[in-house]
Amino acid sequence: MTDATSQMITTADGKPLKAALAASLAVRRRRAFLLVAPLFLFILISFIVPIGQMLFQSFYNDTFSKNAPALVEWFSTHPEGSEIDESAYAALAADLALMKKNRSAGEAGTRINYDVSGTRSLFTSTARGADKFQPPFKEAILKVEKKWDDPNVWRAMRSASSPFTLDFYLAANDLTRDETGKIVPVAEGQAIYKKLMGRTLMLSLEITALCLLLGFPIAFLLSSLPMRKAMLLMILVLLPFWTSLLVRTTAWMVLLQSQGVVNDLLVWLGLIRDDHRIQMMYNETGTIVAMTHILLPFTILPLYSVMKTIPPSYVRAARSLGATSWTAFRRVYLPQTLPGIGAGGLLVFILAMGYYITPALVGGADGQMISNMIAMHMQKTLNWSLAAALAAELLAIVLIFFWIYDKLVGIDKMKLG
Amino acid sequence: MTTAATDEGFVVFDHVQKSYDGETLVVKDLNLSIGKGEFLTMLGPSGSGKTTCLMMLAGFETATHGEIRLGGTNINHLPPHKRGIGMVFQNYALFPHMTVAENLSFPLEVRGMGKSDREAKVKRALDMVQMGKFANRRPAQMSGGQQQRIALARALVFDPELVLMDEPLGALDKQLREHMQFEIKALHERLGITVVYVTHDQGEALTMSDRVAVFNDGRIQQLAPPDELYERPKNSFVAQFIGxxxxxxxxxxxxxxxxxxxxxxxxxxxxxxxxxxxxxxxxxxxxxxxxxxxxxxxxxxxxxxxxxxxxxxxxxxxxxxxxxxxxxxxxxxxxxxxxxxxxxxxxxxxxxxxxxxxxxxxxxxxx
Structure with missing residues (x-):
């Protein structure tokens, strides 16, 4: 102990050096924090909190549990496998009466309806006369709606009696529970999400590859042209950024539809027959073409900024050392553009994974992506929890790709511009 | 003059002109004959056309008019990788994603040399510049002087007869520069290679060269050994530029x-x-x-x-x-x-x- 204090470095007046350093930097640190505080607060309120809440909904849904306190009580005292007896029906009757009073039968029914379709109306119709039920409740309720003795309904209600649930993640992976609570795949015709997620991944990878392929030569041209011409070309590259996304997508619709400019031109040239016009719109082709065009600047800019820093003497050196222009490109130039390829590719891939407007407008049935499904659940079916679960999966996939990139190339080597 | 004479130099510029924009000549009627084993320096202020001449010789620029001959054959339309000319660049141009050994082995690889031959040659070239211990380093982990030596070794590793150097010592401090001048000169004498050296530093030109070509305004103002250049300048430009x-x-x-x-x-x-x-x-x-x-x-x-x-x-x-x-x-x-x-x-x-x-x-x- 005495050793440690004697070895501690102090300032001239005996204060510990570390404390003195911290004190001397405190003002600067405080000022720096104040400067970033507005942005930090903005991001916290407008980004982190809403996304956190959204993700929270993917495993937390209290629309049934808060409206059915008696059933929640019954499920907690009667473990799984208990007989659905009169006491259960009594709790149900009490809750239905409460729902009628609160006008919340639809809300609670919707939650059960996610698991067992057709049950929303079961709740609303039964609740209508719920305040008139007399014991024995089982008989009285079954007289109104025969479907209440379906064990599936009771299993679903038991599962929904806790607001914390993984059911939405099961649904997002085309899985469900059978009567005994075992996890099983959903029926063949209803399995859509995994296929859609796979297609989203494939489309995103294709679009990324296309963007890199098309963007690389342009970026190279930009970096090797004299300043004036490069600026002019750069404006052409950035022009799409200054045009509304909707305008650009609509422009592609005008070009690609079956009565559109491209098809008209091909017919006029006699390359295709008028009754054999190519279907380039409302399918995957439309999505790929339009999204590649829209995302192209995101590959060009990072590539350009990397290429700009590569002096021409590297390729010259390689050539003077005996390499053909192809070898010099492959062995010397290309490896040095990797940070740009990585950054541009990753950026486009992440953007493409979550793209919504363009596939919605030009994708048709085949060109839809997972984000369109998320939007549908947000806006039409109002199953926000499922939408949140799908969004969480999307986020996880993007993070996995980020991690793979970090392992393969290293995130510190990424150069965005 | 246009026919190849038997006593013609190893490198010959024959009435070479170069224009980039079609309006002005950067190199105006250049005639220059460099002997085998000679150390020739192109000296001149920036924009005098000396680097353009070097680039034409290396094959990165084409002559607008005239002929450049190497060993008696016209190389005007020979691509750079077939010329077999070693080159040292101003910023060294060592490939940053390769180690020193990989950098040196690159010219041997593209020539299809076997692995054991390559390793022997790389080792020999590194020893030649006293950098044997640095084979596994990356260029970024070395000082400017060390990178300079590696660049020199890389330009020499495939045994070229002609080596071009484009202001190779420009980025070094004075002391190191003087030391490297001495080393390059010693290597030149030991290996018997022909060197064309471009610089704007007159001290460097005088101490290293057999002959110096003073460039200004796209022309050679005087081509002479250092002592003659210094003591008997032919015109005011040379007199003023040298010393x-x-x-x-x-x-x-x-x-x-x-x-x-x-x-x-x-x-x-x-x-x-x-x-x-x-x-x-x-x-x-x-x-x-x-x-x-x-x-x-x-x-x-x-x-x-x-x-x-x-x-x-x-x-x-x-x-x-x-x-x-x-x-x-x-x-x-x-x-x-x-x-x-x-x-x-x-x-x-x-x-x-x-x-x-x-x-x-x-x-x-x-x-």
């Missing part, structure tokens, strides 16, 4: 074969050696080296011409005194005198007579 020089403007009064007299603007008459003087009455610039000026009467060379001078400033530079004087109405006339024991100390304001040997006063064309 320090005093210039006295005047008019030629009389002209003979070996000597002429020049009337200075202030009326004094001095003797000078005519260099590119054609007729009497011509305007001229008489150039005199600062170290060839004497001020002690007993040291005056025979036949020296005396002229009045007033000391304006004396700068102590360690090994020499640099004395700025007013001579013939010119305020920046400089005299350098050695700092020897018992050297006369001059003071500002002092008036004295200075003189020089007529051979050292060269009457050149006015610029």
């Amino acid at each position: 320090e020089n005093n210039k006295l403007p005047g008019t030629v009064e009389s002209l003979e074969e070996e000597t002429c007299t020049v009337r200075l603007q202030t009326g004094e008459l001095i003797n000078a050696t005519p260099v590119n003087i054609r007729h009497v009455g011509q305007e001229t610039l008489v150039s005199i080296r600062p170290e060839r000026i004497e001020f002690k009467p007993e040291m005056m060379p025979p036949g020296a011409h005396m002229i009045d001078a007033e000391v304006l400033e004396v700068i102590y530079m360690g090994d020499i005194f640099r004395t700025r004087m007013r001579v013939a109405g010119i305020d920046d006339f400089v005299m350098k005198s050695r700092n020897t024991l018992g050297q006369t100390k001059l003071r500002p304001g002092e008036r004295l007579k200075i003189g020089w040997h007529p051979q050292d006063a060269r009457a050149l064309d006015p610029m």
Whole structure:
């Protein structure tokens, strides 16, 4: 102990050096924090909190549990496998009466309806006369709606009696529970999400590859042209950024539809027959073409900024050392553009994974992506929890790709511009 | 001239012209013959066309007119990778994503050499520049001087007969630069390679070269060994560009074969050696080296011409005194005198007579 204090470095007046350093930097640190505080607060309120809440909904849904306190009580005292007896029906009757009073039968029914379709109306119709039920409740309720003795309904209600649930993640992976609570795949015709997620991944990878392929030569041209011409070309590259996304997508619709400019031109040239016009719109082709065009600047800019820093003497050196222009490109130039390829590719891939407007407008049935499904659940079916679960999966996939990139190339080597 | 003569040089520029924009010539009618094993330096200010010449020789630029021959064959349309010329770049151009050994092995790999041969050659080349221990380093982990050595080794590893160097020492500090000059010169002598060296540093050109080609305005102003270049510059540009020089403007009064007299603007008459003087009455610039000026009467060379001078400033530079004087109405006339024991100390304001040997006063064309 005495050793440690004697070895501690102090300032001239005996204060510990570390404390003195911290004190001397405190003002600067405080000022720096104040400067970033507005942005930090903005991001916290407008980004982190809403996304956190959204993700929270993917495993937390209290629309049934808060409206059915008696059933929640019954499920907690009667473990799984208990007989659905009169006491259960009594709790149900009490809750239905409460729902009628609160006008919340639809809300609670919707939650059960996610698991067992057709049950929303079961709740609303039964609740209508719920305040008139007399014991024995089982008989009285079954007289109104025969479907209440379906064990599936009771299993679903038991599962929904806790607001914390993984059911939405099961649904997002085309899985469900059978009567005994075992996890099983959903029926063949209803399995859509995994296929859609796979297609989203494939489309995103294709679009990324296309963007890199098309963007690389342009970026190279930009970096090797004299300043004036490069600026002019750069404006052409950035022009799409200054045009509304909707305008650009609509422009592609005008070009690609079956009565559109491209098809008209091909017919006029006699390359295709008028009754054999190519279907380039409302399918995957439309999505790929339009999204590649829209995302192209995101590959060009990072590539350009990397290429700009590569002096021409590297390729010259390689050539003077005996390499053909192809070898010099492959062995010397290309490896040095990797940070740009990585950054541009990753950026486009992440953007493409979550793209919504363009596939919605030009994708048709085949060109839809997972984000369109998320939007549908947000806006039409109002199953926000499922939408949140799908969004969480999307986020996880993007993070996995980020991690793979970090392992393969290293995130510190990424150069965005 | 256009037919390949048997005594033709190893590298020949034959009436080469180069234009980038179709309006101005960067290189104007270049004729240059470089012998095998020669160390030739292209010296000149930036924009004088020297680097363009090097790039044409390396194959990165094409000549707009004329022919470049290497070993007797026209290489105008030979791509760079088939020329077999080693090149050292100003910023070294070591491939940053490869180790030193991979950098050196690159030219051997693209030539399809086997692995064991490559390793032996790389090791030999690294030992040659005393960098054997650095084989597994990356360029970014080395100092400028070390990178320079690696770049040199890489340009030599595939045994080229001709090596081009484009201001290779420009980024090094003075001491290291002088040391590397010595090493490059020693390597050149040991390997017997032909070197074409581009620089704007006249000191470098003088210490290293067999011959120096002084470039200005797209033309070779003078092509000569260093001593001739320094002592007998052919025109005012060379005189001014190489070393320090005093210039006295005047008019030629009389002209003979070996000597002429020049009337200075202030009326004094001095003797000078005519260099590119054609007729009497011509305007001229008489150039005199600062170290060839004497001020002690007993040291005056025979036949020296005396002229009045007033000391304006004396700068102590360690090994020499640099004395700025007013001579013939010119305020920046400089005299350098050695700092020897018992050297006369001059003071500002002092008036004295200075003189020089007529051979050292060269009457050149006015610029």
